[in-house]
Amino acid sequence: MSTAPIAPPVPVPAERSRLTAARRLAESARTVPGLAEFEQAVQETRERVLTITETVPLDRLSGWHFDDDTGFIAHDSGRFFSVEGLQVETQSPAAAWGQPIINQPETGILGFLAKEIDGVLHFLMQLKAEPGNRNGLQVSPTVQATRSNYTGIHGGLQVPYLEYFQDPARRRVIADVRQSEQGSRFLRKRNRNMVVETTEPVEALEGFVWLTLGQLHRLMAVEDLVNMSTRSILACLPLGDGVPATGDRGFGTALERSLALGGPEVHPLVDALSWITEARTLSGMRARTVSLDALADWEFTGGRIRHRAERHFEVIGVRVEAVGREVGQWCQPMIRAQAPELAAILVTRVHGVLHVLMQLRAEPGLTDTAELAPTVQCTPDTCAQLPPEQRPLFFDLVQNARPADIRFDTVLSDEGGRFYHTGSRHLVVETEWLPEPPQFRWLTLAQLGELTQHSHYLNMQARSVLACLRSLFPGGDR
Amino acid sequence: MSTAPIAPPVPVPAERSRLTAARRLAESARTVPGLAEFEQAVQETRERVLTITETVPLDRLSGWHFDDDTGFIAHDSGRFFSVEGLQVETQSPAAAWGQPIINQPETGILGFLAKEIDGVLHFLMQLKAEPGNRNGLQVSPTVQATRSNYTGIHGGLQVPYLEYFQDPARRRVIADVRQSEQGSRFLRKRNRNMVVETTEPVEALEGFVWLTLGQLHRLMAVEDLVNMSTRSILACLPLGDGVPATGDRGFGTALERSLALGGPEVHPLVDALSWITEARTLSGMRARTVSLDALADWEFTGGRIRHRAERHFEVIGVRVEAVGREVGQWCQPMIRAQAPELAAILVTRVHGVLHVLMQLRAEPGLTDTAELAPTVQCTPDTCAQLPPEQRPLFFDLVQNARPADIRFDTVLSDEGGRFYHTGSRHLVVETEWLPEPPQFRWLTLAQLGELTQHSHYLNMQARSVLACLRSLFPGGDR
Numbered sequence: 008m009s010t011a012p013i014a015p016p017v018p019v020p021a022e023r024s025r026l027t028a029a030r031r032l033a034e035s036a037r038t039v040p041g042l043a044e045f046e047q048a049v050q051e052t053r054e055r056v057l058t059i060t061e062t063v064p065l066d067r068l069s070g071w072h073f074d075d076d077t078g079f080i081a082h083d084s085g086r087f088f089s090v091e092g093l094q095v096e097t098q099s100p101a102a103a104w105g106q107p108i109i110n111q112p113e114t115g116i117l118g119f120l121a122k123e124i125d126g127v128l129h130f131l132m133q134l135k136a137e138p139g140n141r142n143g144l145q146v147s148p149t150v151q152a153t154r155s156n157y158t159g160i161h162g163g164l165q166v167p168y169l170e171y172f173q174d175p176a177r178r179r180v181i182a183d184v185r186q187s188e189q190g191s192r193f194l195r196k197r198n199r200n201m202v203v204e205t206t207e208p209v210e211a212l213e214g215f216v217w218l219t220l221g222q223l224h225r226l227m228a229v230e231d232l233v234n235m236s237t238r239s240i241l242a243c244l245p246l247g248d249g250v251p252a253t254g255d256r257g258f259g260t261a262l263e264r265s266l267a268l269g270g271p272e273v274h275p276l277v278d279a280l281s282w283i284t285e286a287r288t289l290s291g292m293r294a295r296t297v298s299l300d301a302l303a304d305w306e307f308t309g310g311r312i313r314h315r316a317e318r319h320f321e322v323i324g325v326r327v328e329a330v331g332r333e334v335g336q337w338c339q340p341m342i343r344a345q346a347p348e349l350a351a352i353l354v355t356r357v358h359g360v361l362h363v364l365m366q367l368r369a370e371p372g373l374t375d376t377a378e379l380a381p382t383v384q385c386t387p388d389t390c391a392q393l394p395p396e397q398r399p400l401f402f403d404l405v406q407n408a409r410p411a412d413i414r415f416d417t418v419l420s421d422e423g424g425r426f427y428h429t430g431s432r433h434l435v436v437e438t439e440w441l442p443e444p445p446q447f448r449w450l451t452l453a454q455l456g457e458l459t460q461h462s463h464y465l466n467m468q469a470r471s472v473l474a475c476l477r478s479l480f481p482g483g484d485r
Numbered sequence: 486m487s488t489a490p491i492a493p494p495v496p497v498p499a500e501r502s503r504l505t506a507a508r509r510l511a512e513s514a515r516t517v518p519g520l521a522e523f524e525q526a527v528q529e530t531r532e533r534v535l536t537i538t539e540t541v542p543l544d545r546l547s548g549w550h551f552d553d554d555t556g557f558i559a560h561d562s563g564r565f566f567s568v569e570g571l572q573v574e575t576q577s578p579a580a581a582w583g584q585p586i587i588n589q590p591e592t593g594i595l596g597f598l599a600k601e602i603d604g605v606l607h608f609l610m611q612l613k614a615e616p617g618n619r620n621g622l623q624v625s626p627t628v629q630a631t632r633s634n635y636t637g638i639h640g641g642l643q644v645p646y647l648e649y650f651q652d653p654a655r656r657r658v659i660a661d662v663r664q665s666e667q668g669s670r671f672l673r674k675r676n677r678n679m680v681v682e683t684t685e686p687v688e689a690l691e692g693f694v695w696l697t698l699g700q701l702h703r704l705m706a707v708e709d710l711v712n713m714s715t716r717s718i719l720a721c722l723p724l725g726d727g728v729p730a731t732g733d734r735g736f737g738t739a740l741e742r743s744l745a746l747g748g749p750e751v752h753p754l755v756d757a758l759s760w761i762t763e764a765r766t767l768s769g770m771r772a773r774t775v776s777l778d779a780l781a782d783w784e785f786t787g788g789r790i791r792h793r794a795e796r797h798f799e800v801i802g803v804r805v806e807a808v809g810r811e812v813g814q815w816c817q818p819m820i821r822a823q824a825p826e827l828a829a830i831l832v833t834r835v836h837g838v839l840h841v842l843m844q845l846r847a848e849p850g851l852t853d854t855a856e857l858a859p860t861v862q863c864t865p866d867t868c869a870q871l872p873p874e875q876r877p878l879f880f881d882l883v884q885n886a887r888p889a890d891i892r893f894d895t896v897l898s899d900e901g902g903r904f905y906h907t908g909s910r911h912l913v914v915e916t917e918w919l920p921e922p923p924q925f926r927w928l929t930l931a932q933l934g935e936l937t938q939h940s941h942y943l944n945m946q947a948r949s950v951l952a953c954l955r956s957l958f959p960g961g962d963r
Contacts, residue, residue: 013918013920014918015751015833015836015918015927016751016835017835017836018749018750018751018835018836018838018840018929019749019750019753020747020748020749020750021746021747021748021749021750021753021754021931021932022747022748024753024754024755025753025754028755114766175763180755180756180759181755182755183755183758183759183763184758184762185762185765185766199762199766201759245755268499269498269499269500270498270499270500271496271497272496272498272499273493273494273496275497275499275502275503276499276502276503276938277502277506277658277659277660277661277723277938278658280661280662280938280939281661281679284661284662284663284677285653285661287663288592288663288677355493357493357494357495357496358493358495358496360496362496374853375852440491440492440493442491449493453499454499460754460755460758461758461939462853462941463940
């Protein structure tokens with residue numbers, strides 16, 4: 008390193024950098040060309056890519072074994088991930104349970120490559136068939152790579168476009184933050200959510216397609232189409248330029264006002280942060296890994312691990328044959344939910360600014376005890392059987408919402424690399440102002456956007472359903 | 486909970502809340518009454534409070550024992566903290582070492598109680614004698630309480646003013662964030678750094694004194710006076726109103742410009758965050774606790790645990806007798822450094838805006854692998870013996886700085902509750918612009934202030950020396 012003084016760069020006002028980024032994204036969101044090219048790419052890819060997944064008993068899963076020392080299910084190479092037992096205790100309310108959990112101690116990359124085309128930001132999306140997808144192809148990030156992927160442990164092909172995410176000289180960063188995966192399924196798992204822009208010429212390979220943010224927003228309303236990683240990244244984009252298109256009191260305008268940097272908010276951010284600090288300091292959740300055999304409420308039966316009362320989920324084995332993916336054939340454990348889950352948010356307009364009712368929720372696999380979650384996050388089939396006073400707060404309100412109050416309602420898949428035919432209903436319901444129970448706060452999208460710049464604030468379900476809400480950002484012809 | 490709709494609060498622009506908070510703090514910083522009352526309070530407290538600390542062999546430490554099962558030093562009650570062995574491995578550069586480390590798995594409260602007096606924010610500071618202080622009293626937060634303290638495990642008196650930090654209804658939050666302790670001495674230790682304001686009448690008990698931020702800033706220049714917890718909290722205050730007092734190109738003006746919200750910066754925040762995300766993702770530091778006996782380079786000799794080459798620090802035992810503190814007599818292990826440490830930052834004016842050269846540094850006890858550290862953080866006695874090419878970057882530059890370039894230079898103590906007669910030289914050196922090595926970035930005080938709103942970004946040494954830099958904020962008569 009030379010320490011010879013050279014001229015420093017000229018500082019740019021922070022305000023200007025942020026507004027510029029937000030405006031470019033807002034412009035991309037307002038640009039909604041037709042989807043004919045996209046449909047055609049889907050057709051072509053569907054003919055080229057084929058994934059066949061069949062369930063096989065966990066004890067006959069090639070390449071995997073029950074480890075006698077640990078009591079975990081592990082890959083013979085010691086890499087990829089393991090399925091472990093987790094024993095959890097909470098203090099208030101006092102409760103204890105055991106469950107299987109996935110341990111994958113590495114940080115993968117989930118990334119969008121962005122590029123200006125005709126002056127508008129486009130994102131290079133991959134049409135990808137994951138083994139757990141019930142419908143084949145889903146709209147996935149440009150790159151979706153575990154460390155195993157990109158260091159070649161799979162023995163598969165090189166991950167296309169990975170160089171833009173690995174080489175700082177070839178990118179301009181729009182977002183880059185490690186975010187949690189589901190804290191009730193993954194043990195301290197985080198992925199690096201990245202959006203990088205290039206000015207180099209980039210060719211869309213087969214199975215890749217350029218989309219504007221507006222097109223992506225349109226596709227969010229299609230069942231099981233936009234995959235979980237894509238939704239997670241979308242929630243990390245600094246959308247919102249603080250310039251509502253119109254002055255009316257409509258939903259879209261309230262949404263734009265909610266995204267405005269420095270805009271009006273019911274709680275100053277410092278109060279919201281203090282509420283989070285307090286909950287995390289007092290959180291009494293403890294978790295430790297144990298042998299899968301030690302989980303009293305779970306049993307290994309019929310080649311899978313399931314809850315004795317058939318609740319929650321089961322761990323199954325699958326054999327995958329793929330054409331057009333990195334490796335032709337492999338086996339792996341997967342998680343299959345017993346019933347669809349619900350990720351629902353209540354939203355309200357406060358003096359013309361949309362606020363979202365967020366819940367602070369502890370989950371045993373989260374790195375920092377508790378993160379913001381949707382207003383209601385549960386398995387409706389299970390909750391509906393509980394007496395009303397034991398159901399999650401606001402459960403009945405969102406389940407029984409009048410159609411006129413529903414702003415978004417689509418079933419979207421969990422990550423098809425680990426979850427088998429498993430999805431969640433994503434629901435956005437508008438309501439009058441409601442008082443906040445202690446574990447809830449009304450926050451603006453700008454505040455939530457500021458928090459998603461950092462790790463450990465919004466859980467996966469929150470990011471996913473907020474991406475749905477943000478997809479209602481006024482597009483070209485709405 | 487009633488779900489009957491009531492009127493929502495009127496949202497307040499985020500910009501306005503932030504500016505108001507920053508302006509009130511800036512006003513407090515500019516208000517510097519004489520320190521006669523403070524001096525008198527110190528005199529009176531010194532007569533009333535007496536702490537006698539004597540070293541005793543670790544194996545004759547009443548209430549503590551070597552645990553045969555774990556190989557740790559633990560309290561007989563199982564509470565407070567333990568001293569454990571830590572085995573650390575890093576990948577680049579490949580290195581491995583063992584060391585003792587303090588494990589105290591609970592989050593304490595370090596808090597300032599604030600109140601407006603004659604229209605200016607004052608902070609209620611405690612004049613407190615900790616057993617490790619070499620000079621008796623230090624200026625400490627209103628409340629400095631471990632969970633053991635405030636749940637009464639000590640069997641001591643109630644912690645005064647704690648109610649303002651525990652009861653949300655009695656406070657307005659100015660700052661509230663969990664921050665790390667030294668990552669080379671504490672295992673994943675975090676304390677809650679709080680500043681809360683009350684409008685209730687508050688009487689200053691004996692040993693407490695109201696100070697403006699300007700007075701606190703003055704006192705920072707006094708050797709070993711402002712304690713570590715106070716410095717940590719000062720770094721979390723949202724100082725800086727974006728309105729430099731003068732238009733000149735002086736150091737104070739450059740400092741004020743650096744604190745301005747939304748002001749000019751060499752790196753957009755998103756780039757700084759990406760740099761941190763990348764380093765954390767690639768960090769190869771692993772640490773696991775082991776028996777103290779298993780540490781090859783450390784030995785138990787003469788009643789203390791020390792490095793065989795007498796480097797780093799030693800773990801000693803002390804017996805404390807105190808008058809005017811919670812408990813009259815107790816014993817505990819403490820850390821004693823072999824030599825003073827150095828926490829030095831380089832600063833430079835870029836087009837009239839002060840920037841600080843921060844280092845991203847992994848430490849084995851940090852919760853999230855790496856945090857921002859001072860430009861140079863080391864033990865000078867050890868580093869000076871290394872050949873130049875092995876010394877920390879910028880070490881010679883800060884050690885040999887011309888007096889005219891030194892903006893701050895004071896030895897300040899480490900926390901006297903755990904560290905025995907241990908201090909660090911806090912040094913701020915102004916330089917020309919220098920190119921950034923990969924692990925270094927020039928950042929503004931506004932950016933660092935934004936990051937201190939969140940956990941896991943600035944390490945203790947960084948917060949401490951930044952508090953020193955911020956103490957140069959132009960006061961009344963400068």
